[in-house]
Amino acid sequence: MRKIYKSSLMIISFLYFQSANSQTVDPQYEIGTWHGFCNAAVSFTFDDGTPKQFTTAVPLFNEFGFNLTLYIVTRSAGMGLPNWNTLQQAADNGHEIGAHTLTHTSFADLSDSLEMVELRDCRQDIDSHITGHRCVTMACPYCVTGNKTICASYYIGARICSGQIEPSTPRDFMAISSIVCGTEGSVKTSDHFISRASSAIKSKGWCVYLLHGVDNDGGWSPVTSDVLRETLQHLHENRNDYWVDSFGNVVRYIEERNAVSVTEISMQDSSIIIQVTDSLDNEIFNYPISIRRSMPENWAAGTVTQDGEPVDTKMVDENGIRYVQFDAIPDNGDVVIWRTNDTYIQNPGTMPFNHSLRQNYPNPFNPQTTIQYTVPFAEHVSIKLYNLRGELVKTLVDQNQPAGTFTVSLDGSGLSAGIYLYQMRTGSFEQTKRFVYVK
Ligand SMILES: [Zn+2]
Structure with missing residues (x-):
């Protein structure tokens, strides 16, 4: 037993260092494992574009200010072609439109070259129809992974459904686990939803739900809108623990958090200048990450700007230490903490x-x-x-x-x-x- 325990620990630490070794942060600074220094990330992903995902789920998530992910199949006549206007509206509200391939064929039945076409052209369909948004993640049809090297050349994350909570850095970005919900899945009631989310807090992990039908819209394994509402209400009331956002934004956050450099350039009596940078592609990795700095002595509080614009900032007291906590996008201009007496x-x-x-x-x-x-x-x-x-x-x-x-x-x-x-x-x-x- 002891031997097995030891070797699995070694594997875990190896993976951790593999993904986190490029984060370099000055000692006064901390980076949130999750946005807002939450204890867990939660994503709701909806597959196959069933009707009430648009008419019921999207408005419900808008009500709570949460972003969901819609994985759509772009060229299957049998599943119905996408309603691009509706998808554009969802994207305009911050929701993610992700790829679920062209024809929803299992990768197990496709050659590499056909798989490549399914992955490449589905993304192209979405990007050519939806503006102000970029398709960056995909969901494997029937949760079957194909050639991960091909997939990784088009997407920053791919979702399967092996039922686990992901650790704070997934072991494999091309096979991120989700939990099947609804009448055919293990998560049926709001208590089930909440218990899976709360188990993610313990590991500071990421809970991804996979949903299809909503209410009686004919979709597979439906979840009722009442269960969804109760679940979102709970997550909202516990928003210091749960960061709810789209699958793509969570992948962005993880990659940026693990790659970021935070360097204090100067500290003066009235301001501190910081550089927040990474070597990732700024066209894709443009999500604000949460950073905090312990307050210098004699500073009551601070406000923060990036490239001259105010960013979300709050003062946090934890274990007797006062922090200024703020959001910054890597490579988006100098961050300045301004000393203020307005707390x-x-x-x-x-x-x-x-x-x-x-x-x-x-x-x-x-x-x-x-x-x-x-x-x-x-x-x-x-x-x-x-x-x-x-x-x-x-x-x-x-x-x-x-x-x-x-x-x-x-x-x-x-x-x-x-x-x-x-x-x-x-x-x-x-x-x-x-x-x-x-x-
Ligand atoms: Zn599907």
Whole structure:
């Protein structure tokens, strides 16, 4: 027993170093195993383009802000030809359109040259019809892998269905496991879905579900939309644990995370400049990865820009250490952490049902005040400070955030005494309040 245990450990560490040896990160920095420093990745992949994948599943995932993957067969008359307009709409909402070959023939029945045509032309069909999107992953028909070298020349990932949770770096990107769901699979109820996802947390792994029919749309092994909704609700409520995204985005993240270099170029009193780079193809590997840095002494907080544009940033306190955590795309320009006294924190507690913007406290104030607000679902939020002439004075918040109750604390040093307006805006909510700054 001991011998077997030892040798499997050696294999695991060999694979780990094989894939991770090019990551070079300055010691103050950490890279999230998963986006947002979540503990597991979860992907929902739908095969064969059954009707309610478009009319039921896509809107449901949009509601929760999650991206799914649609694997489509592009030239099988028997399965129906793709509805490109519907697929374009899904792609515009961030969902992935992946390849499920031209004719859905098992690779076991194809020569290498025919397999090559199935792989190459399906990708070409998708890329020539769908704009603003790139086809980068595929699902093997009947979960049978073919010639992996050919597959790897067209795709960054290929999905089979061997039923396991993948480790944080898959052993074989051309044979990534998924779990068959629905009446014919092992995952039927929302409890089944949730128990598989939670088992991924233990290994910091990746849980990929394979679905076909939705409700009574005639597709194989259907899952009901009620089960899907309950599952997504659970994942949403536990979004600090679960990162839900398309199969392709998870592959992008893994490759970038394992290849990234994070180098601090300079550290000054008011800013830190960092280079985030990798040697991957930037046309494909353009997904933001999550990075954090322990706060320098005497810094209250930081905001982060990349190539001059604000990126998603939050302050995180963990084990007595305060971090500035942010998203950056490798090779997308210098990242700068700017020192600020305006801190932004997420308050623990129950989820709010409504948007709200509270009166700042204290008010009037000098120089510090705090503003509390709530967001009932994940969305983009801005809070901006204006003078009475309507001119923008300061941006306090401008980022995508999860649902929750938040406090932003404002440092008024540098403002002239007087009355100011602060306005909160989201996709569906807008409110303005005023405060007095005194000298
Ligand atoms: Zn299929």
